[in-house]
Amino acid sequence: MNGWIKKLSEKRSRYYFRLFWLGFLCICFPILVGGLVFYYSTTTRLLEQQKLDSETKLLLMMNQTEREMQQIEKGSLEISVDASVNHSFLNPDFKTDLAEQSSILKTLTLFKVAQNSILDILYYNQPMGTLISHERGSMLPGDLETSVDAGKALVYPDEEGWTFLPQGVAKGLISYVRKLPVMHTDQASGVLIIHADMQILFPQLPRYHQLFIFDRQKNLIYRSDSVGMDGLTGKEKALLRGSPVAGTGNGAFHSIISNGPDGHDYLYTMGSTKTGRMFILGIPEAEMLQQLDGFQWWFAGTVLIFLAVGLVLSYIGSKYAYNPIAELRNRVACLNQSYQPAETEDEIDYINACIAYLNQEKEKLDAYIKGKEPTLREGLLQKLLDGQMTGGSQTRQACEEYRIAYDSCYIVVIIYIEKLYKENRFQSGEDHLIAFAVQNVMEELLQNQLLTGYILGIEQGKNTVLLSLADDSKEEEAAAIAKKYAVAVIQSLQQYMKFTASAGIGGLYASIANVSASYQEAESVLLNRLENKADHVYEWKEMKETKQEVFFMYPFELEHEIIRCLEFDDLQEAELQFAKFTEAVMALHAYQAVTQCYLLLLSSLIQSLERHRGGTGELYKTNLFDSLKERQTSEEIQEWFIEILFPMYHNVILSDKNPMGKVAVQHICRYIKEHISEDLSLVHSSELVGMSTAHISRLFKKELGVNYIEYLTTCKLEEAKRLLVETEDQVSEIAKKVGYTDRSLNRVFRAKLDMPPLQYRTKFR
Numbered sequence: 001m002n003g004w005i006k007k008l009s010e011k012r013s014r015y016y017f018r019l020f021w022l023g024f025l026c027i028c029f030p031i032l033v034g035g036l037v038f039y040y041s042t043t044t045r046l047l048e049q050q051k052l053d054s055e056t057k058l059l060l061m062m063n064q065t066e067r068e069m070q071q072i073e074k075g076s077l078e079i080s081v082d083a084s085v086n087h088s089f090l091n092p093d094f095k096t097d098l099a100e101q102s103s104i105l106k107t108l109t110l111f112k113v114a115q116n117s118i119l120d121i122l123y124y125n126q127p128m129g130t131l132i133s134h135e136r137g138s139m140l141p142g143d144l145e146t147s148v149d150a151g152k153a154l155v156y157p158d159e160e161g162w163t164f165l166p167q168g169v170a171k172g173l174i175s176y177v178r179k180l181p182v183m184h185t186d187q188a189s190g191v192l193i194i195h196a197d198m199q200i201l202f203p204q205l206p207r208y209h210q211l212f213i214f215d216r217q218k219n220l221i222y223r224s225d226s227v228g229m230d231g232l233t234g235k236e237k238a239l240l241r242g243s244p245v246a247g248t249g250n251g252a253f254h255s256i257i258s259n260g261p262d263g264h265d266y267l268y269t270m271g272s273t274k275t276g277r278m279f280i281l282g283i284p285e286a287e288m289l290q291q292l293d294g295f296q297w298w299f300a301g302t303v304l305i306f307l308a309v310g311l312v313l314s315y316i317g318s319k320y321a322y323n324p325i326a327e328l329r330n331r332v333a334c335l336n337q338s339y340q341p342a343e344t345e346d347e348i349d350y351i352n353a354c355i356a357y358l359n360q361e362k363e364k365l366d367a368y369i370k371g372k373e374p375t376l377r378e379g380l381l382q383k384l385l386d387g388q389m390t391g392g393s394q395t396r397q398a399c400e401e402y403r404i405a406y407d408s409c410y411i412v413v414i415i416y417i418e419k420l421y422k423e424n425r426f427q428s429g430e431d432h433l434i435a436f437a438v439q440n441v442m443e444e445l446l447q448n449q450l451l452t453g454y455i456l457g458i459e460q461g462k463n464t465v466l467l468s469l470a471d472d473s474k475e476e477e478a479a480a481i482a483k484k485y486a487v488a489v490i491q492s493l494q495q496y497m498k499f500t501a502s503a504g505i506g507g508l509y510a511s512i513a514n515v516s517a518s519y520q521e522a523e524s525v526l527l528n529r530l531e532n533k534a535d536h537v538y539e540w541k542e543m544k545e546t547k548q549e550v551f552f553m554y555p556f557e558l559e560h561e562i563i564r565c566l567e568f569d570d571l572q573e574a575e576l577q578f579a580k581f582t583e584a585v586m587a588l589h590a591y592q593a594v595t596q597c598y599l600l601l602l603s604s605l606i607q608s609l610e611r612h613r614g615g616t617g618e619l620y621k622t623n624l625f626d627s628l629k630e631r632q633t634s635e636e637i638q639e640w641f642i643e644i645l646f647p648m649y650h651n652v653i654l655s656d657k658n659p660m661g662k663v664a665v666q667h668i669c670r671y672i673k674e675h676i677s678e679d680l681s682l683v684h685s686s687e688l689v690g691m692s693t694a695h696i697s698r699l700f701k702k703e704l705g706v707n708y709i710e711y712l713t714t715c716k717l718e719e720a721k722r723l724l725v726e727t728e729d730q731v732s733e734i735a736k737k738v739g740y741t742d743r744s745l746n747r748v749f750r751a752k753l754d755m756p757p758l759q760y761r762t763k764f765r
Helices: 002-011 014-080 083-088 098-114 146-154 165-169 232-242 285-335 348-370 374-385 392-403 431-448 477-497 511-529 540-546 557-566 571-588 589-613 623-631 634-654 662-672 682-689 691-705 708-725 731-737 742-753 757-765
Strands: 120-124 130-133 138-140 160-163 171-181 190-198 211-214 220-223 253-259 265-273 277-283 409-417 452-459 462-469 501-507 537-538
Touching: 002 265, 014 098, 014 120, 014 160, 014 171, 014 190, 014 253, 014 265, 014 277, 014 285, 083 098, 098 120, 098 130, 098 138, 120 171, 146 165, 146 190, 211 374, 211 623, 211 708, 265 285, 277 285, 285 477, 374 452, 374 462, 374 511, 409 431, 409 477, 409 511, 431 452, 431 462, 431 477, 462 477, 462 511, 477 537, 501 511, 511 537, 511 540, 537 540, 557 571, 557 589, 557 634, 557 691, 571 634, 571 708, 589 623, 589 634, 623 634, 634 708, 662 682, 662 691, 662 708, 682 691, 682 708, 691 708, 708 731, 708 742, 708 757, 731 742, 731 757, 742 757
Parallel strands: 501 537
Antiparallel strands: 120 130, 120 190, 130 138, 160 171, 171 190, 211 220, 211 277, 253 265, 265 277, 409 462, 409 501, 452 462
16 A cells, blocks of 8 residues: 555655645535535434424323323212212211112212223222222221222322322322312311223333323322332423423423433423323433434445545546646656756646746747848848849849859749737747748758758748759749648648648749749739638749639629628628628639728728718727738638627627617607608608618617517507597598508507597597
8 A cells, every 4th residue: 555655656746636635625625514514404304303203292192191181080070079979978877878888889880981091999988987999899998908098098188189199009000089078168078089000091101211290280290210209300300490381281392302310311392281281201312313323324425425436536637637737847848858957846846947947048049039130141132032133243243242043043932821810829029939930940841852042031921932943944843843842831830830821932033133023923922812722832823824804793782681681680691691792702813803892891881880870989999901901811801701890890789888879769759759640661760860771670679679660650559549539530631640541540450459440439539
């Protein structure tokens, strides 16, 4: 494992690991935060659900137990008011009155049969010394063990209530005691005891669950974790005092987590009945947490899976993010094998050191190039190309002085870099670097093809070579040599510098004194090229052979279609129409004529904007005509129109900065209402504001939500409705006043209002 880490560390430096851990933390932090939020919200929901389940369970227990207890309490009351029971305390012979004793025993038996939870019912008459048991019948108090319970019950402090009696507790019974007789004035003379089986009366709970039952006075009636009336601990008393439902009798529930008597936390759910009794159900918190074990394991597994995926994604992402840095580092290091900056733990420092070295080298190269002033020989060649020097002894002498063959045959090749204005790989002020690099390529290819020539960098993006050939060279042979060289230059520039270049080749001339003619021919074929050839080489001899007179008419219809599409914001159709326009003008096969056609189209587009917007200030910020003339080929011209002019036209036509559109619509609307009876065609309204019909329609749709015809129809209809209601004019007169015929007005009313004019007058007048 350590060996693997060491091997990885050798390949990746500290920056890679920082990148890796940054990505890992960016992935893991949201996972952990989101997971914790999800865990908290889920556990909260589960605990709330457990509280609801506990309340539901307690509600069922309360309903069942309360029903049983109320039936016992109600039955005891019915027995206590029984005539035979009350008469027994007034009958001095009750002890020997077997009939009355049998009547009481029958009453006890009937009530016992109706309640499954009751095991025995005792009737005790202290003055008479009589004790009647449902289970054993009539007996003497001193003869039975139950007399102990009878004595305890007689001294019970309340008139009635639930309690634990000594003999009953031994049998697992809880007793309900009611003093007799009901209407006694001083001390009770007797007591009614009902023994109930706690296992039947109270619900059986799982182990460690607790159930407490209190009466309205907060006296403990029952607790499930012990038998008998054991008192409450301090914690249980505090819990009882803090209960908001104790003694309320409103059926409310309240849940709280508190420490139990065994030192563990419990979820205590409290509820009260209508009789005022309070039930408390305690469920161990450990048991609730056991129900969350499955979710906790699932959550932990899910988080680990996400973290593992995040780890893998971080590794992959860091690797892909680091690869360009590693490649850049390797490339920078390979630029100069003799220079190796000191190894650091951070690739950025390493690359910065390499870049600083490259900047130093660039400054040296700039100083070298700028220090190379044109030599005298280059000055002489430039004068020959410009035609400033013609033949003569002085020219011959200058050529001999600078070792230039005067009587050799010369042919000029111009290399032109296409679309140099789109290049963004070089900074401003680096044009001399481009020219220097291109000249080096051209010089190397001269040497490779064993040619003699002189290379001049005349202007940005244009380099000229004067090929010197043998005195007896033929024109076809010289053109083939020049073309081969031009193709090699174009391919090399494309391969090594990613430049697209074209070449113009002039004619072959004897003597260097005539080289200016070859230069002008090469420049002319480049200037007049209309279509890009596959090899991008244009020869003067081909131009001479293809010259012909062509009958041509300017495509006004296509121009109008282009303008119409632009006015309706259909750029795609405008581009299609412009392609047809280009195809039509290309039939001229003359650069100057084709350029004039494009200039006419540009002028028409500007005039169209002037008609629409009342001004073209945004267009005038750029010298469009000069910008168009800079494009050399038909392809460049098409790109200029589609990529620059058409979007500019679109932005100007849809701009909301000029408020003239809204003003024009308001003016036309006002004019329509004032001249409703006149001919208000769209053409007439457009002429009022000096805009095109298409632009007016678009403005109406934008400002009013309807087109011009719909607005005009609405105005005429409203005026006709007003005249029908307010005047006595005939329908024909009203139609004339709103600029309609009778038939047209009738058709508009039926279409808009679904009724003729006369019916409208009758209905609304």
